[in-house]
Structure formats: C-alpha cells, structure tokens
Amino acid sequence: MDPILAEIYSTVFQAAPYVIGAYVLMWLVLAVFVVISVNGLKRTEKQLAALEEAVNELAGKQQ
C-alpha cells in the first residue's frame, strides 16, 4: 500500500466501523419494531380466541 494510496483511502478505514454501525443499528431499530408489532397482533389474536370461546359458550347456552 504505497503512501499516496494510503493517504487517499485514509478516511475509508476509519469511517468503516461507523458506516457499518449506522446501517446495522438502523436495521436493528426496524427489526425491533417489526417484532413488537408481530407480538401485538399475536396478543390481540389470543384475546380474540378467548372472546370466541365466550361467544361459543353463550351461543351454546342459548340453544
């Protein structure tokens, strides 16, 4: 790596961790949000199932 090239690319190596860090963190934030919303939907569906049972129970009792 002759000195001129080294100088031209000098900032590249120092910047590399920050660039990688930036991209990784960004995707991380997105991934966390996706996970939270998926869990949210699952929890809602669980409640829905519980309600469905209640409805069946009542419907059963009526007939």
Place this chain on the structure above:
Amino acid sequence: MKEQRIGWGQRLDKIMTPMFIAGVLFCVVAFVLSFTLAPLVLGAQVDTPALIGGQMVTNKLLLSQKIFYFHMPVAVVSMASLLFTAVYGALFLRSRKRKHDIRAKVATEIALVFVLMTMVSGELWERFEWGVWWTWEPRLTTYFILMLLVIGYFILRNAVGDPERRATYAAVFGIIAFIDVPICFLITRLVPSGVHPVVFRTDSGLAPNMLVPLLIAMLGFCCIAFALYRYRLRTELLLARTEEIKEQLELEGA
C-alpha cells in the same frame, strides 16, 4: 364502530406483506448500488494525485458519506408520517370518529421508528464527521426536537384517561408538533448563531449516479413504512374491536 370501506380496506391489507418484501428488496438494491455505482465523495485535497482505476484521484475519498444514502430517505419518511399524524388529527377534530384517532396514533408510531433510525444514522455520521458525540448542528437538533415531540405525544396519550379527551389532545398536539418541526428546521438554520458556522451540505446537488441509489432507497423505505403502517393499523383496529366485544359481553352478563 363499523368499518364501511369494505373493499378498499381488504385490498390494502392483501398487498401489505408483498409491499414489505418489495421495500426490503429495494433497500438492499439501494445499499449495493450506493457502494458500487455511486463514487466516493471527494474529501480533502491530497498533495500528490494518484491513478486509480484509470482516473486521476486528487482528493481523499470519504466513506462516511455512504450513510447519507439511508439517512436522507429515512428522515423524509419520518417527516411524511408526521404529516399523516397531523392530517388524521385534523380529520379527527372535524369528524370525532375514533378510527381517525387510531390512524393518527399508528402514523405517529411509524414516525417514531423512523425518527429513531434517522437519529441513529445521523449521530454516527456526525460522530465521524465532527469527531464529537453531539454538536448543536441544525439538522441534528431538529431531529432531536422531533424525537422529543413524538415521545411527548405518546406520553400525553398515556396521561389522559377519558378516550375522547385523549384523542382530542393527541390530535391537537400532533398538529402543533407538525407545525413546529419546519419552524425549528428553519430557525436553527437562519439564526446566525456565532458559535456554529451554518454548514449547508453540498449533498443537494447530486450527480445522477448518486441519485439513483438515493431514490431507490427512498422508494424502499416508503414501501416498508406503508406496510408497517397497515400492519399496525390492522392490529389496533382488531384490538378496538375486541374491546367492543368485551364491553358487550360484559354488559350481556356473559
């Protein structure tokens, strides 16, 4: 709260997951292009030029600028979702319908996620550019204020008990926050604060081959944002529906 728009709602839900995948793909393409197609931005002058790949290179090449290709689209998307918050807030104030309030809340959630992404990328970029963890530089302060406003929005929502009052306060605060952001954007630039030279980034004039990855990334993040919005919205509407049933079941004494 019956949902009248039968057709429209279903169609949007159907295209939700493909939209998300398309968005991610676009971002990956943009990521690759930003490293291959777009040249490294020229940094400081180098005393002896060198021949690299058939081109005379006279400046240091800056890698840190690569963050820009994701930082800018994410920031724009966060502004857009805050716009949705304000629009749905205004709609709620006029119609008093709960569905507008739910949409405003979900739009603000998306805004929060994208503001966090903007802050993260902006922060690391600043860290390398200025070498310090925080500077009162106009762009960074504006996003920080935007983040505080969005967090304040959610804390306000949790602090109010009565659902209608909560919706009204959230709508009003959403509108004011949306108006405050451009003002903050403007004032932090135009006020000639002696301590900090106002740096106008040269990134506005982009070479075409730098523009391509930027636009693709923008498109990608818009798709992702929309897909997440629909997903969260469906969950919230479902949740509202289950509460309604619970209320009725309880009333009927089940």
Place this chain on the structure above:
Amino acid sequence: MSGSKGVSAFKHYRILLAKDLRQEFRSKEMLSSMGIYSILVLIVFGATLAQTSAKVDIVQMSSGLIWALLIFTSLLGLNRSFAHEKEDAALEGLLLVPMDRSVIYLAKATANLLFLVVVELIVAPLFYVFFLSGSELSITLPLVVWPLLAGTAGIAGIGTLLATIAINTRGRDVLLALLFIPLAFPLLYACVSATTVAVVGGAAIDFAYVPALALAMGYDIVMLLVSWLLYDYVVSA
C-alpha cells in the same frame, strides 16, 4: 364573534382578563411563587458561577442564563394559571356562557403575559446587579427589551394552550414541561441569539439582531394563530 345580546367578544375578553387580574391581585399566588422561584434560581446561578475563574466571559453567557431562568419560571407560572379554573370546575361555568370559547384563551394568555412581564421586571435588574454589574456592556443593551417581549409573548401563547391540556391530565407539571420545551425550542433559540447580540453588541448587531428577532416574532404569530384556532377543541374536550 358576537356573544349573546350585544355582549361583544371584546367585552368578554375584558371581563375575563379583569377577573384574572383581580384574582391574582387578591391571592398573589402566581406572582409570589414565580418571583421567589426566579430569585432562588438566581442564587443557584450565583453558586455555580462564583467559583469560575475570570476566564469565563459572563457577558456572553448572561442572555443564555436569563432565558433559562425565564423558561423554568414561566413553566411554574403556567402550571398555576389554570388552578383557579380547575378548582370547583369554574372552567365549566365559563363554557356555559354564550361566547366564543377562544376568548378564554386570549384572556388567559394576556394575563399570563402580564404576570411574566412583572416577574421579568423584578428579575432582570436583580440579574444585572448580581452578575453583570462588574463587566462593561454594549450601548445596545436596551435593545434587549424586544426579544424579551417577543419571547415572553410566545411563551405565554403556546404555554396557555398546553396548560389547558396539562391541567386535565395526570402528572400535570411534568407533562407541561415535556410538551412545552420542545415546542418552545425554536423560540428560545432565536431569542437567546438576539439577546446575546444585543448584550454583547459589536459588529454583529446589524446583521444578526434583526433576523433573529424577526424569526422569533414569526414564531409567535404562527404559534399564537394555531393555538387560538385549536383552543376551542382543547377547552371543550
């Protein structure tokens, strides 16, 4: 904007403003609490700045300090401003009157503005005596009045609306501060810049003072207009 039977909105405004002033004059609750609080803050500033070596240029920092003091004092005052209305639901009594409800906003904002100005009249000289008596100040010092006024108007304007929201929520004063400071940040940013230029003087006075002041006033106009339009929804919620 006509109230019932010839009672014009301006009259409603005057009646409500007179009511606020009379209440404050009698109970002196807001003025005393804000006045004492700001003097305490001055003492804290004193403690923090006393040990600094001569190197610290107090003149440059003075406007920043005074604005910090003003922001937190006004937060305290804004929290109290709706205490009278909240007590025994007096606000609902006002909502029953056949008048345009944003008049309540204008009256309360003006009252808050007047109280803040009174506190500033007490605190500014004290601040000068405590910190700036030693150093020489530029002749443009009196120009400080305009940014102070513009800033206080903005604080009173946006603060009154947020106080109306915060009074009906749990954790009121924390919430008011949390909502108020990010919203008032641009105003603070512009006012501090204008005040610093006025205090320090020098060449910056001609190119920096007017734009900063103009921006602060622009902020006031926009925010007061928006708050005035949205107030009916907030107070009737």
Place this chain on the structure above:
Amino acid sequence: MKTSVAKTASNSIAADQDAPAIFVKKLSKAFGARKALDNVSFSLPRGSFLTIFGHNGAGKSTLLRILATLARSSGGNAEVLGYNLVQNPESLRAHIGLISHKSMLYLDLTAEENLLIAARLYGVGAMNDGDSSCADFARGNNSDCAARVNNLLSAVGLTSRRHDVVRGFSRGMTQRLAIARALIHNPRLVLLDEPYSGLDPNAVVVLDKLIAEVRESDNKRTFCMVSHDLQKGLQMATHVLILERGRVALFGERASLGDDNISKCYYASLGIQDDSAKFKDIMARPQDTPANLKGDFARPKDTSAKPKDTSPQANLSAMPNDTSVQGNLSANNDALARSTSQQNQGKEALR
C-alpha cells in the same frame, strides 16, 4: 327573605313559544367501545320538571352535559328550547342554567364579584331593558347588573356575606350562591346535576324551598334534574326518565305512570332485587373459599380440543382483516342481545 326571584318584564323570546322544551330523537354518545348513550328519545313540554334516574354509568350525567352543551353527542339530534343542539349550541347557552355538585365559582373572589362577573358575561343588563347594556366595565355604571345581583343575593339569603370570599363559605352557602349564579340570566331551562349530594339536612330544606320558589316565579321555566334519591327526586317531578346502560328504560309523566310502577322499574334498573339464580347462589355461599368463588368468574381452563365446526362463531378465528371481523361479530352481538334481554344479570350491583 320572601322576595321572589326577579320576574323578568319582557320575557326574552325563545325560538318559538309552543315548541317542547327538550325534544330528543335517537340521541347517542359513543366513543369506541363505550356506549354512554344509545339512541335516547323523549320529548319534554315546557314548564315541566323532569327527573332522571339510573344506576352509576347509566349515562344520566352524560345526557345532562349534552343538553347543557358541555359535551358533544355523537349521533341523533336534539332541539332544546327551539334551538338545534348540534347546529348552534352557542345561542342556546343564553337560556340554560346548570347547577351541579361542583359550584363553578371562583373561590378567591367574593360572592358579589362572582355574580357580577357572571351577570356581565351573560350581558344580563342588556337583556332586561334592552337599551343600557350591562354597562361596559370601564364606565362602571353597571346599575342594572348590580340590581339583578343584589336581588339574587337577597333571594338566596347571602346579602350579609356578599363581600366575603367564597372559599370561606359552607357547602350549603356555596350551593345557594351557585344557584344564584345559574339563574343570573333568567334561564328558560334549569339543569340540576345531583344538587343535593353533600348537603347537610337544613341546607337540603333551604335548597328545596329555593327550587320551589324558582319554579313558582315562572311556570314556563323547565327543569331537568339528575338524582340518585328516589324519594327526593320524585317529590317535585312532573315527568320521569329512567336510563339503563345508556338506553331509556322508562319515560313518561309521573301522574300517568304512578309512583309504585316508577319505583319498581327504578330498582329493577339498579338490579338490586334481582332474582337470577346465579347471582343469589354466589351471595348465598359466604363460607366458600375464594378459589371456589374464582371458579365462577374465571373462564374454564381445560377446554377440550374443539372440533373445527363451520358455525358463524368458528370463522372468528379465521385470519380476520379489519372489515370482515365486524360483519361476523355484529351478527353474534344481535344474537347475544336477544338472548339476554330478559335475564337481567346483577353484574353492576356487584361492582
């Protein structure tokens, strides 16, 4: 003290004279899950005294606040004193007086100041004799306001305490001053939101006398009172409205309904003498261990694996999107409503 509340010389013309005082049609108030009011309809002639009963959360206060233009209805419409409640509530406010257990007074101001401010806000002087408007503050010739204020102060017996700050008043005196404030602009419709709550016995007597007096003073004035106390509520009522879970359980003239019928429906709506087996059964077994009790309320845990039937309830768990979900569930709700309307669970009484 027998000075009657000032009769107004020129009766301010409401929209039109013979329209019913309150005409409510399918009024509803719902935000998301909670249905505070569910298409309430009734019509109240002028000069009558309506008392509204109902269990906690039946929507009594919500209805009153909507009539007082303090809250907004989400459906249906209402005409009060000829004014449409939804289109122009503002002009209606000039003819409404609200007395609630909260006095709506400024505690740091004196009795007289409170009334003067109210009088000026309502433009009382202007209303009485048209020309000299309730004088502008600066000129200070608020003679007609002052006259009206003095008159009211003597009517409620607070003349001696007119210069005292309201904070020092007893609950009864504050309530009387609140009534004076509510009547300052001689409203055509007086709304009372549980005025007796928190009053000591002699204050109650004074309040009764005052309300009776106000009723005599103008037989065209309409009253609407929300009350928990059946006996006190019925005492002056000409009409009765009983709300149950936001719906009208009973409405009509007291004379035609008959007091015993009203009280039966009143207690039924409260769900106290409820004879449903389950409710009695639980109360009858005090010595039960909590675990056992919990069993009754908790959902049966070990539900056997359900065969995948295709009855309407089943596709609840199918992948719902926001629209089809409403379709199926509303079908079930009607089923629920039909099945349990007669079986009146005493859940509320337990709460």
